[in-house]
Amino acid sequence: MEILYLAVVILALLALVFGAILGFAAIRFKVDGDPIVDQIDNLLPQTQCGQCGHPGCRPYAEAIANGEAINRCPPGGESTIKNLADLLDLEVIPLDAEHGSEAIRTIAYIREDECIGCTKCIQACPVDAILGAAKQMHTVIVDECTGCDLCVEPCPVDCIDMLPVQVTPASWHWQQPKQLIASSSSPHEHGATEDE
Amino acid sequence: MNKTWDFHGGVHPQQNKAQSNQLPIVAMPPPPQLIVPLNQHIGKVARAIVKVGDYVLKGQLIASAQGFVSTNIHAPSSGHVSALEEHVLPHQSALYGPCIIINTDGKDQWVELNPTHNPKALSKPELLNIIQAAGIAGMGGAGFPSAVKLQPKDSIHTLIINAAECEPYITSDDRLMREYGDEIIKGIQLLQQLLEQPKCLIGIEDNKPEAIAELSEAAAQHADIEVCVIPTKYPSGGEKQLIEVLTGRQVPHGGIPANIGILCHNVGTVKAIFDAVVLGQPLIKRITTVTGKTALNAGNYEVLLGTPVADVLAFAKVDLAQTSRLVMGGPMMGFTIQDTQIPIVKSSNCLLAAADLELAPVADHHACIRCGQCEVVCPAELLPQQLFWFAKAEEFEKAQDHNLSDCIECGACAWVCPSKIPLVQYYRYAKGRVKTQNHEAQLAEHARLRFETREQRLVDEKLAKEEKRKARATAAAAVQAAKRAANPTAEDPIAAALARVNKQKQERQTNSTEKSPEQEYKALKTAAAITRTKLNKTRQALVSAQAQDHEQTVSLQATVIELTTKAEVAQAELQAYEVKLGHDPELEKSLQISVAKANAGLRKLQKSLATAEDPQQVEADIVKATTAHEAAIRALEHQQANPTEKTIPAQES
Numbered sequence: 079m080e081i082l083y084l085a086v087v088i089l090a091l092l093a094l095v096f097g098a099i100l101g102f103a104a105i106r107f108k109v110d111g112d113p114i115v116d117q118i119d120n121l122l123p124q125t126q127c128g129q130c131g132h133p134g135c136r137p138y139a140e141a142i143a144n145g146e147a148i149n150r151c152p153p154g155g156e157s158t159i160k161n162l163a164d165l166l167d168l169e170v171i172p173l174d175a176e177h178g179s180e181a182i183r184t185i186a187y188i189r190e191d192e193c194i195g196c197t198k199c200i201q202a203c204p205v206d207a208i209l210g211a212a213k214q215m216h217t218v219i220v221d222e223c224t225g226c227d228l229c230v231e232p233c234p235v236d237c238i239d240m241l242p243v244q245v246t247p248a249s250w251h252w253q254q255p256k257q258l259i260a261s262s263s264s265p266h267e268h269g270a271t272e273d274e
Numbered sequence: 275m276n277k278t279w280d281f282h283g284g285v286h287p288q289q290n291k292a293q294s295n296q297l298p299i300v301a302m303p304p305p306p307q308l309i310v311p312l313n314q315h316i317g318k319v320a321r322a323i324v325k326v327g328d329y330v331l332k333g334q335l336i337a338s339a340q341g342f343v344s345t346n347i348h349a350p351s352s353g354h355v356s357a358l359e360e361h362v363l364p365h366q367s368a369l370y371g372p373c374i375i376i377n378t379d380g381k382d383q384w385v386e387l388n389p390t391h392n393p394k395a396l397s398k399p400e401l402l403n404i405i406q407a408a409g410i411a412g413m414g415g416a417g418f419p420s421a422v423k424l425q426p427k428d429s430i431h432t433l434i435i436n437a438a439e440c441e442p443y444i445t446s447d448d449r450l451m452r453e454y455g456d457e458i459i460k461g462i463q464l465l466q467q468l469l470e471q472p473k474c475l476i477g478i479e480d481n482k483p484e485a486i487a488e489l490s491e492a493a494a495q496h497a498d499i500e501v502c503v504i505p506t507k508y509p510s511g512g513e514k515q516l517i518e519v520l521t522g523r524q525v526p527h528g529g530i531p532a533n534i535g536i537l538c539h540n541v542g543t544v545k546a547i548f549d550a551v552v553l554g555q556p557l558i559k560r561i562t563t564v565t566g567k568t569a570l571n572a573g574n575y576e577v578l579l580g581t582p583v584a585d586v587l588a589f590a591k592v593d594l595a596q597t598s599r600l601v602m603g604g605p606m607m608g609f610t611i612q613d614t615q616i617p618i619v620k621s622s623n624c625l626l627a628a629a630d631l632e633l634a635p636v637a638d639h640h641a642c643i644r645c646g647q648c649e650v651v652c653p654a655e656l657l658p659q660q661l662f663w664f665a666k667a668e669e670f671e672k673a674q675d676h677n678l679s680d681c682i683e684c685g686a687c688a689w690v691c692p693s694k695i696p697l698v699q700y701y702r703y704a705k706g707r708v709k710t711q712n713h714e715a716q717l718a719e720h721a722r723l724r725f726e727t728r729e730q731r732l733v734d735e736k737l738a739k740e741e742k743r744k745a746r747a748t749a750a751a752a753v754q755a756a757k758r759a760a761n762p763t764a765e766d767p768i769a770a771a772l773a774r775v776n777k778q779k780q781e782r783q784t785n786s787t788e789k790s791p792e793q794e795y796k797a798l799k800t801a802a803a804i805t806r807t808k809l810n811k812t813r814q815a816l817v818s819a820q821a822q823d824h825e826q827t828v829s830l831q832a833t834v835i836e837l838t839t840k841a842e843v844a845q846a847e848l849q850a851y852e853v854k855l856g857h858d859p860e861l862e863k864s865l866q867i868s869v870a871k872a873n874a875g876l877r878k879l880q881k882s883l884a885t886a887e888d889p890q891q892v893e894a895d896i897v898k899a900t901t902a903h904e905a906a907i908r909a910l911e912h913q914q915a916n917p918t919e920k921t922i923p924a925q926e927s
Contacts, residue, residue: 124718126725134725205724224721247313249713250367251706254666255639255696 115143121161125153126204127226129178134204147171152178153225184225184240186218192237199229199238276475276502279522281515283651284507285686287442287606289481294565294572295445299453301576302589304351308376308580309361310336314619315411316418317343322374328355331385333556336374339409345419345620346409348556349385350578353378364583364602364616366609373617376580387554393464401468401551408550410557414511414540415603417621420547423539426532430469434520434531435462435476437485437541438504438511441604444624446561447541449574451478451485454545455492461548462499469537474499475520476541479506508606509684513538515653527680542623562618564590566627568597577618583625584614592627601626605633606685640693648687648697654680658687662697665704670711673704681705798851802844809837865910872903 119139130150132138142148148162149171156173163170173180188199188208195213207223210216218229230238243249313319320337330336330349337347353376361373390396390404406421414436435458439447451458462474476493478486480503493499504510504519514525517536525531531538542560549555558579565572570591577586583602587594594600594614601608602616604624626633648658656677664673681701688697816830876899883892 119722122718123714124721124725126721135722204728205721206728207724222720222724224717245367245369247363247365247367247369247371249710250365250369251710252366252699252702254703255699 115139117165118142118162121154121158121165122151123154123158123224125224125226127153127224127228129153131177142166147174149174150177152180153183155180183243184227185220185223185243186225186227186229187239187241188216188218189237189239190215190217192235194235196234198232198234202228202232204228276500276520277522278502278504278519280505281510281518281653282655283653283686284509284515285651285689286506287508287689289506290442290565290605291445291448291481293569294443294563294574295448295482297573299449299561299574299576302578302581302586304353304378304380304382304578305581305585306378307356307582308350308353308378308578309582309615309617310347310350310374310376310580311361311363311617311619312337312347312372312374313363314347314417314579314621315345316416317341317345317422319372320344320347322358322372324355324358324374326355326357329353330355330376331383333385333387333558335407335556336376339406339419343419343422345411345421346407346556347374348409348558349376350558350580351376351378352381352383362613362616364611364619364622368612389554390551393460393551394467396467396551398468401464404551405547408546408556410543410546410550411620412540413542413546413560413620413623415607415621415623417619420539420543423537424465424468426469426537428532428535430472430532430537431535432521432537433462433465433469433472433474434517434536434538435474435541435544436511436513436516436538437476437478437482437489438516439482440479440506440508440511441606441624442508443565443626444563444604445565446563446574446623448482448485449563450542450545450561451482452488455485455488457548457552458489458541458544459492459496459499460552461544461546463496464547464551465539465544466498471498472537476501477504477510477516477520478502479504479510481506508686509653509682512653512682512684514682527677557620560618560620560622562586562622563624564592564627565624566592566597567629567632568593568627579619580617582615582617583611586618586625587614587627590625592625594627596629597627598630599628599633601628601633606689607683634694639691639695642693642695645692647690647692651686651690653684653686654682656681658697658701661704662695662700665700668707670704670708674708678704678708795848795851798844798848802841802848805837805841805844809834809841812837862910862913865906865913869903869906869910872899872906875899876903 115136116139119136122135122139124135126134128134129152130138130141132141138146138151142162148166148168149159151158152173159173160170162168186207193210193215195210195215197210197212197216199216200208200210204226205222205224207219208216208229209219225240225243227240230236230240312322318340321340322337324330324336329352331352332349334349335346336349336355339346355374356377357375359373359375360370361375362368363371363373365371393401396404402421402424405424410420411417412420412423437447437451439445462476466472466474476489476499478489478501480486486501486503490501493501502520504516509515510519513531517531517534517538518524521536523534523536525536526533546557546560550557559576560579561574562577563574564586569587570593572590575586575590583600587600600611600614602611602622602625603609605626605628608624608626642659642662644659646659648662649656652658654677660676661673661678661681664670664676664678670678678701683698683701685698688695691697812830812834816827816834819827819830876896879892879896879899883889883896
């Protein structure tokens with residue numbers, strides 16, 4: 079009988095000790111926030127364009143973490159979908175056409191002669207990339223522009239153009255070499271491999 | 275003799291150097307037009323400081339360096355600036371970039387130069403300033419600003435001069451060493467002076483015996499300068515490979531030679547440094563090899579920077595009609611050029627005009643047979659085959675894990691590939707994509723920061739506004755309080771007004787409650803009466819209208835129905851109110867009856883008085899009856915005035 083009591087006491091003590099360790103670890107190594115949201119957010123292009131239907135990239139990252147489809151980001155395009163699918167262990171799905179199509183990267187340009195200085199585009203810009211003041215000409219800080227399109231709509235005189243980003247010798251890079259001849263693969267082989 | 279080591283891999287392509295290294299260097303006269311790109315180096319584009327129409331002298335500064343990693347650019351010859359415009363660049367992309375176009379006047383007149391007669395007296399900063407001002411960038415091919423390279427963070431124990439010139443066809447460094455041995459040694463001494471006297475090793479491949487002899491002779495009196503002859507093997511002239519061959523040490527992954535105390539400079543750069551310091555001449559010319567089967571006067575030419583390739587080819591009598599492929603650089607690492615209007619720049623060491631079949635044709639390639647030859651020859655000890663698969667499948671992360679960034683793009687793997695796969699192009703593609711992805715990631719991070727900052731700012735602005743509003747409210751309250759404190763007898767006008775309003779409200783309420791029983795009863799009675807009268811009138815009108823068969827009959831009927839309802843409602847309200855008040859019609863009636871009885875009794879008594887036997891008795895009875903009558907009337911009146919009270923009917927006497 080004594081042995082039984084002893085066993086119970088020892089087990090109770092062990093339970094207490096491990097409970098204390100677990101409790102301490104839970105506080106000491108507490109993870110703030112939802113790290114998966116940060117990881118998703120890091121994969122999004124941060125254009126803050128709202129084409130996914132959310133007011134910015136982080137809200138969309140939160141929505142994805144809660145189970146929303148990963149194919150609603152046109153600026154990110156296929157590569158973002160692929161990265162998200164890798165991260166979340168999901169199927170790679172084509173871009174949802176409802177939210178727009180993948181286009182080449184553009185940058186906003188203000189036709190400065192026509193600008194009336196209404197500041198509406200400045201208020202619309204999610205990254206403060208437009209410089210100007212009331213009744214003064216505005217201009218886009220090209221290096222800061224994410225090409226989100228949000229400034230085009232509010233402009234009362236339609237003086238904002240979205241122009242494709244120019245390829246410079248610094249940004250240029252080699253293309254993938256053309257097709258093999260003695261291979262059974264299709265001309266779009268690299269695309270096919272991507273989908274595997 | 276310094277011991278030499280070996281590096282992994284490497285190939286032995288046909289040398290093809292004899293075509294161009296036989297004749298002395300020929301200085302080419304200034305071409306009619308010079309096209310000087312503002313970016314001939316790695317780093318930021320220089321900024322033009324001349325205007326269209328300006329007259330510039332040879333060696334005059336025409337574009338200044340922007341930022342730390344950038345170089346100055348000088349006019350290669352005298353003449354007028356005819357344009358500042360975008361022009362095709364000598365770059366693989368064949369894209370346009372900003373250039374200064376100078377129409378030369380043929381005088382080739384120097385700007386006033388500042389030669390240094392006793393360079394040993396120069397301090398380190400002075401030396402560095404001269405090199406920086408002269409716009410010297412690495413002339414081996416990469417074009418890294420030399421002044422930046424000469425300010426290493428680590429201390430340098432070995433200076434390596436790259437004179438290997440391992441790429442086939444190219445002989446510009448070979449000829450330079452044969453003809454300017456002394457100048458090169460003096461240039462090396464300047465670098466040693468600048469870098470705390472490190473030991474200097476000059477690495478030359480053993481296929482250049484004349485150059486070795488010339489340099490050995492020039493370096494004979496200098497114990498700390500050693501000419502090291504290395505076996506000919508491509509790519510021994512790669513910076514990291516040469517360091518390994520000469521010192522047996524490897525530059526760490528992701529690091530630079532300075533990390534292991536070694537600095538490496540091209541022999542052409544050393545000559546340019548000598549020219550800049552001792553002669554005071556900025557970098558405005560270089561030696562370019564023109565070679566290939568279709569170059570009739572193959573050889574080395576001293577060419578002004580900015581000279582269009584077309585002029586150089588014409589000067590060397592290149593038969594463009596017979597040329598199947600024109601390459602800038604060597605056959606291993608050069609790139610094919612289409613437009614001969616591109617200019618010679620600081621890093622253009624060779625123009626190769628190849629006839630048919632002289633170079634391996636750019637043919638379609640076959641599938642990888644996994645022979646592993648590429649791995650055997652890779653000087654960077656990478657796995658080229660794996661990198662190829664990853665680049666092809668666009669698995670750039672895996673390619674990076676396999677040290678894609680350590681690839682020096684020497685082309686040895688592609689040279690041995692039996693399937694003729696353009697491996698280097700795959701690696702360049704993968705590198706480009708990685709670079710673009712990293713750049714995009716940086717942009718995204720930057721955009722996120724700006725977005726978050728903006729959101730925070732908007733929130734802060736809102737809070738600040740709220741705070742301000744609160745502050746204003748408290749300030750106003752304080753002013754009010756101060757006023758009250760200054761004049762305590764004065765009523766607070768708002769409080770007074772509120773009190774007045776409240777008082778009026780209360781009065782109205784009390785009045786309405788006091789009046790209600792009588793007034794409302796009256797009002798209801800009146801309303802009921804009015805409706806009844808109206809109803810009667812309308813009924814009459816209806817009757818007459820029906821008699822005359824008037825057209826208003828229908829509307830009158832409707833009115834009658836409406837009024838009937840209204841009258842009923844009014845009556846019902848009145849009755850309900852009467853019930854509520856406790857009004858008892860029975861009680862009133864009984865009171866009226868008692869009054870009438872009393873009255874009748876009184877009259878009877880008055881009549882009987884005349885015939886009465888006992889008039890006194892009758893008179894007394896009359897008084898009694900009168901009192902009873904009056905009491906009955908009072909009771910009735912009281913009941914009518916106060917319907918709620920239950921007046922007890924006067925007892926009949």
